[in-house]
Amino acid sequence: MSQLDPTPKAIPLGKSGILVSPIAWGMWRFAGVGVAEGRVLIEAAFDAGVTLFDTADIYGFDGAGGFGDAEVLLGRIFADSPGLRERMILSTKGGILPPLPYDSSPTYLAKALDASLKRLGVEQVDLYQIHRPDILTHPHEAARALEDMVTAGKVRAVGVSNYTPAQAQALASFLTIPLVSHQPEFSPLHLEPLENGLFDQAMERDMAVLAWSPLGGGRLGVPADARSAAVAAALDRKAAETGASRAATAYSWIMAHPVRAIPIVGTQNPARIAELAQAFAITWTRQDWYDVLVAARGEALP
Numbered sequence: 001m002s003q004l005d006p007t008p009k010a011i012p013l014g015k016s017g018i019l020v021s022p023i024a025w026g027m028w029r030f031a032g033v034g035v036a037e038g039r040v041l042i043e044a045a046f047d048a049g050v051t052l053f054d055t056a057d058i059y060g061f062d063g064a065g066g067f068g069d070a071e072v073l074l075g076r077i078f079a080d081s082p083g084l085r086e087r088m089i090l091s092t093k094g095g096i097l098p099p100l101p102y103d104s105s106p107t108y109l110a111k112a113l114d115a116s117l118k119r120l121g122v123e124q125v126d127l128y129q130i131h132r133p134d135i136l137t138h139p140h141e142a143a144r145a146l147e148d149m150v151t152a153g154k155v156r157a158v159g160v161s162n163y164t165p166a167q168a169q170a171l172a173s174f175l176t177i178p179l180v181s182h183q184p185e186f187s188p189l190h191l192e193p194l195e196n197g198l199f200d201q202a203m204e205r206d207m208a209v210l211a212w213s214p215l216g217g218g219r220l221g222v223p224a225d226a227r228s229a230a231v232a233a234a235l236d237r238k239a240a241e242t243g244a245s246r247a248a249t250a251y252s253w254i255m256a257h258p259v260r261a262i263p264i265v266g267t268q269n270p271a272r273i274a275e276l277a278q279a280f281a282i283t284w285t286r287q288d289w290y291d292v293l294v295a296a297r298g299e300a301l302p
Contacts, residue, residue, distance in 0.1 A: 009049070009280070011260050013089070014180030014208040016157035018126060020089050022255050023276050024052035024210060026264040031060035031069040033268075035080050038073050044270040046087065048277040054183075054210065054264050056093035056131055057116050067098060071119035078121050091127035091210075092116050093161055093183075095134060104134035106145035113149055129159040129183055133167050143174035150177055159183065159208070165201040172205070181208040186261060188231045188253060188296045189216030199259045211254055214263035220250055227298055234295040238288055248278035253292050256284045 010019040025045040030038065045053070060069025071092065078085050094112030095104050103109075113128060128149055130142060149155040159181030160168050172179040182202055184193045190213065193199050202209050215221055216228065223229040232246060239249040251263040265276050294300060 010051075011262070012206075012208070013052075013127065013157065014159070015178035015206050016127070016180040016208075018089060018157060020052040020208075020262065021050050022260070022262060023048075023050055023251060023279060024054050024091075024262050024264045025050045025273065026212065026266045027053065027055040027070045027074065028059050028212075028266050029268050030055065031066060031073055033073070035073070035076050038077050039081060039084075040270055041268060041273065042077065042084070042088075044273040045265075048274055049280060050265075050276070051087075052089045052091065052210075052262065054091045056096075057112055057119075058093075058096045058098070058131065061098060063098075068115070068119050071116055075119050075121040085122055089126045090120075090122070091129065092120070092125050093129045093131040095131040102132050102134040102136075104130050104137040104142040104145065106141055106148065109142070109145040110148065113154060117154060124154055124156065126156045127159060127181060128155040128157075129161045129181060130163075132162045133160070133164075139167075139170040140174040143171055147175065147177055157181075159210075161210075161212075165197045168198075168201065168207075179205070179207060181210055183210040183212060183264075185213050186211035186254065187214045187216040187220070188235070188250060188292055189219055189228060191293075191296055193261075194257070199257065199261075202259050209259050209261040210264055211261045212264045212266075214254055214265065215247055215250055220246065227296070230295040230298070231292060234292045237291070238282070238284070242278075242282050244278035244282055245275045247272065248275050249282060251276060251279040252282035253284065253289065255279065256289055 011022055013020045055070050057068055060066040146158040157180045161183035186193045219228045223232045235246050235249045239246050254261050254263045
């Protein structure tokens with residue numbers, strides 16, 4: 001059986017004209033440390049081949065406070081290390097304002113972006129995504145907000161996070177600029193984007209897919225049920241063959257799909273960050289890849 005093509009070293013971020021690493025590093029838990037410790041994590045990601053860094057204004061929020069803390073920390077690191085910003089492709093998100101669930105109105109998104117830029121200490125981000133769909137905002141209004149960001153030069157490209165394919169299609173129909181990315185949850189334990197048409201839409205429209213929680217919220221690391229254990233075992237068989245960690249093998253499995261999904265690695269451990277580079281060297285036969293899928297589904301393919 002022939003092997004699938006290995007993942008390239010850099011891939012397009014949809015139709016943005018921006019090239020990014022096939023793996024991203026996420027800042028969901030990037031808070032509560034000092035500038036020096038944060039810089040170590042960022043440098044570890046650079047050393048592992050990461051160029052795409054993903055954050056959001058809500059990262060750092062603990063249910064009571066901390067809104068914006070991840071962006072603030074990153075901004076402090078930028079201020080302490082001039083030139084660091086230019087080494088990365090920077091993505092952030094907005095549209096969630098606790099305790100208000102979601103707001104994608106043009107007025108709010110404009111304020112949210114400006115607040116993010118201020119916290120980060122930058123004049124522009126490379127990618128801005130609406131974090132979750134706001135049911136009470138007409139897609140035409142959300143589209144206007146995104147276009148205004150690009151026109152103002154504050155954002156290079158725009159995308160969506162946690163949108164259904166239909167919601168993304170509705171938004172895109174009102175845009176005169178490309179909607180370049182989807183950011184759904186995806187892992188061998190969460191297959192919805194593979195089954196609900198999101199991957200198909202992304203390939204049809206040439207959108208990048210940024211996969212959050214690629215290790216199933218930690219369930220692949222410490223399986224707690226039969227399904228997770230079966231998937232972990234299938235990944236371990238491939239890991240043993242390649243000498244890679246289970247985590248890196250899971251990232252590689254995600255990357256092997258032709259949509260070229262970009263796993264967002266959330267670990268805050270420098271040694272674990274270093275492991276992700278192993279994923280670039282793994283190739284999959286169709287049999288091996290489908291073995292993981294069968295384990296994930298818990299039943300044979302039709």
